[in-house]
Amino acid sequence: MRRLLLYLSLASLLAVMAILTAAAPPPAGMDLPSYTADGKLKRPAGFRNWVFAGASLGLSYAEVSNQAPPGRMHNVYLQPEAYQHYLKTGAFPEKTMFALVLYEPRQKESISKHGYFSGKLSAVEIAVKDSERFEEGWAYFDFGAETKEAAEPFPKDRCFACHHQNGQVDNVFVQFYPTLRDQRK
Ligand code: HEC
Numbered sequence: 001m002r003r004l005l006l007y008l009s010l011a012s013l014l015a016v017m018a019i020l021t022a023a024a025p026p027p028a029g030m031d032l033p034s035y036t037a038d039g040k041l042k043r044p045a046g047f048r049n050w051v052f053a054g055a056s057l058g059l060s061y062a063e064v065s066n067q068a069p070p071g072r073m074h075n076v077y078l079q080p081e082a083y084q085h086y087l088k089t090g091a092f093p094e095k096t097m098f099a100l101v102l103y104e105p106r107q108k109e110s111i112s113k114h115g116y117f118s119g120k121l122s123a124v125e126i127a128v129k130d131s132e133r134f135e136e137g138w139a140y141f142d143f144g145a146e147t148k149e150a151a152e153p154f155p156k157d158r159c160f161a162c163h164h165q166n167g168q169v170d171n172v173f174v175q176f177y178p179t180l181r182d183q184r185k
Contacts, residue, residue, distance in 0.1 A: 023131060026095035030081035033095055033128045040150035041128060043143045047099040050077035054177030057105075057116075061162065073103040073118045076177055087184050092129055092170050100125040121145045127163070127171070136160050138171045 026032060031050075034042045058071020065071060078086075082096040106119035124143045131137045140159035141151040154160075160171070168175040175181060 023129070023137075024085065024089070024091065024093040026093050027081040027085055030079050030093075030095060031097070033097055033130055035133070036150050040152050041126065041139075041141045042150050043124070043146065043148065044097055044099070044126065047077055047097075047101075047124070047126075050099065051080050051083040051179065052076075053078055053083075053098070053179050054181075056176055059176070070105055070116055072122060073105055073116070075101045075103070075118075077101070083179070086180060090169070090184060092172065094129060094131060096129040098127040098172065100127075126151075127159075129170075136164070138163065 031044055031046050033044070036042060053076040055076070056074045058065070058067065058069065059074055060067070060071060077099045079097060082092055085091070085093045100123075101121070102123040102125075103118035104120045104122055105116040107114075107116050109117075122145055124146055126141045126143065127138055128134075128141070129138050133139070134153065136156060138160060139153040140163070141153060142148075143151050163171040163173070167173045169180075172180075
């Protein structure tokens with residue numbers, strides 16, 4: 001009898017732990033990732049309406065940058081519902097997507113005499129948290145300059161490894177995005 005009670009309490013403890021550690025389901029109304037029959041991610045249509053997480057300029061992880069200074073402009077966005085969930089809980093729900101939108105810098109046009117503004121679009125990259133589909137939880141895609149309608153996930157060592165090792169929260173570079181880094185109380 002005692003042993004049965006012990007097993008029962010162990011089982012309920014494990015069940016509670018599973019609930020606590022499982023990623024939250026996607027909040028209602030959120031843009032969800034959509035895939036082709038052969039497993040490619042379709043380019044999310046609405047990423048320009050998402051919440052702006054942060055910008056960087058010429059940020060590079062190559063030892064020697066192959067870009068002329070100042071490098072490209074990087075703008076990062078995530079779905080508004082994923083953003084609200086992060087502010088409340090500190091975690092990203094399932095089906096969170098981030099868009100990294102890269103522009104070539106331009107200068108000295110119109111009235112601008114100093115500094116840089118965003119020129120030509122050079123790439124749209126997407127990160128997706130989808131544990132049902134990807135063993136590691138997150139997968140990474142490149143849609144070129146919006147030239148591709150659908151993209152295959154990159155192999156783990158191309159993108160996931162660095163994000164997993166260096167991203168501050170759950171593969172995401174929160175340390176570089178002020179709206180995530182500084183807004184969560
Ligand atoms: C060596 C490290 C490294 C590798 C490899 C890497 N990234 Fe990133 N990634 C970063 C850093 C640093 C940022 C921070 C934002 C920036 O670049 O402006 C970032 C940000 C991102 C973001 C925005 C969301 C987030 O997770 O912070 C996306 C989307 C992204 N990368 C896609 C990719 C794709 C696609 C690949 C593979 C082709 C890739 N990354 C490979 C370092 C890396």
